[in-house]
Amino acid sequence: MLEVDHVRKEFGTVRAVSDVSFSINDGVTFGLLGPNGAGKTTTMRMILGILTPDGGTIRWNGSPITSESRRHFGYLPEERGIYGKMKVRDQIIYFGKLHGMREPAIGKRADWWIERLGLKQYAARPCSELSKGNQQKVQVACAAVHQPQLLVLDEPFSGLDPVNAEVLISVLHELKAAGTTLVLSSHQMWQLEELCSEFAIIASGANRVGGTLAQLRAAWPTRVVRVAPADDALHAPFAAISGARPLARMDGTIEYEVPAGTDFASLLKSLVAVAPVTRFESIEPSLHEIYLHAIGETTA
């Protein structure tokens, strides 16, 4: 279990992280969200022991992060790096060794990752000869070759084409199934929504909201109700709800934002009473909307 408790980090006069807390149970895939400059990368670097927090604590399985615990971590930084002249297989083996793996196990693991990521034909070639997408696959293999207990991925999908993004998503699902705890940051909300079961949204170096998607949705103050057909008579029941406001009218439908505590059964009854209703839908907020709302609160 990873516990990040009120961590703080300053660089001179710049406060990169002022107060971030969250905890992640083993095997959970966790999304760390926030706008540029929110402190995501600094928080990740502190988790990995690259930076030392100025305040607060970070614990892994109940103990402070040590060089021994770091052996069981993997990291894919946002700024990708690779030894251009080193061969693909050698590079993966090198990073495996840096995490304490030894021959012959490391060779077999490297070959497995090469096969899994479709890099077999490039295994003996210098990394500089590979396309950017394939270089990123090599970096993923370097980060995960030692079967880490915790894998931190900072913007793992940036620069990947849709096909390679799908490959990465399936690999992350496999790691999750194998029990690896994953921490991801990404601006691709739909991918995070698909992958992650828990989230923390941070801005200006501090937590805004956090929890499972269900918890985040439960805490969302409004819901969107969509009804069809677009009969003018259907506006009246909405107008009777305090705080309801119409949204952009789509073809053949009416949309309203209503308070989350609205009695939808009663609303449906009221609507049916004034006009024939062919469609009634209560739309949950997407992660994207929750994110924008959380960030909006901060910037407001």
Add this chain to the structure above:
Amino acid sequence: MINDLGTVFAAELQRRITSRPFLIGLLIGVLGIMFITRMPALLDKAFTGSNAIVLVGDAKLLDRVKPLLAKDYKIKGELPMQTIDEHTLNAHHASSAFVFTEQGTKLALTVFSHDPGSVDNKDINRMLTPLLLQDALHKSTADVAALTAMPIAIKPVASKFANANEAFAARAVAYTLIFFLYMLILLNSQIVMSSVAEEKTTRIAELLVASVNPSALLAGKILAGATLALLQMVIWIVAAVLTGSPGAGSGAAPSGDNIFSLAGLFNVITPAVLIGFLVFFAIGMLQVSTVFAAFASLINRTEDLGSVSGPLVIPVIAALFIAMGALGSPDAPFAVITSFVPFLAPFVMFARIAVSNVPLWQIAGSLAVNLAALYVIAIIAGRIYRVGMLLYGRTPKLSQIWSVLRTSS
């Protein structure tokens, strides 16, 4: 930590040993050493005409003069009295013609030369003095030799050498080894610097410091650099010995006289000199390359390497010159003081050890000061490196580096 260091060391060694800069440096070094060790013979052949002369005059007179001049001149021919012109000199491949005549009872010399500036009157006079004395005193050659032979005994006082030849050979070897020190430390420190800069600029640094302790990473790189330098040095010395040994080429001096021959080296490289060289090489390499690596972590573009390494090279060049001076005056106060100063000591103290009996307390003191300095340098460099490797954007100012050092302590 030890495992990480070993992994980084092995990978770094493997990458660097096959790198183009190392192989080119090694090859150029070997060629340079071969040239230097063969240079005396080559120069001798190349400039053989400058001391080539023809003797002109009465045959009996020339018979007396010839043995006295033969030590310093190549005598290309003996001619009867005649008019000397350019054709005479060219025909005998000589630069000068020494025309001897007798004016009364005195010997007289007229020199016809392509290069009058190369003729040293006093030197010629000194060479011919036995002949002049013989004529003036009407004594035989043996008598004059007996008269002018003054017994000279050289008694070494607090000197590590038994005679002048040994001292000269030791200085020559020390001179060469100091030059090796300079080349190896500078070349390999710059290779370490390039390696750090490569990892910084290719953004692989963050991945590395997430996987391994930055101190182990830095230490692995520096130790790999030192090992490569040692390997390079062994290859260079072997090259020097092979090209300096008899049979390596015509014109080579006999093995005992040639300091680059195996026999010559064993004459002057005592265990103390060898240990001193290795110890101070290690200290110098570690001091210089650690500083180079720390500063390399601050740059953002490999193009900036030159501007950063420029000022760092200055102490190494200064150390080279001071060490050269210390070979001539190993006990001069300036040499003694600088043999304690970090960055200078590896060169200066080794120079002093090579050519004099340095008191043991001075060697121990210098080692203590420089090992302590190395410890402090490693701590400061480690902090700069740890922060510098993640620092992107503009190259930080000195005040920012100082701030980083204070906050990361």
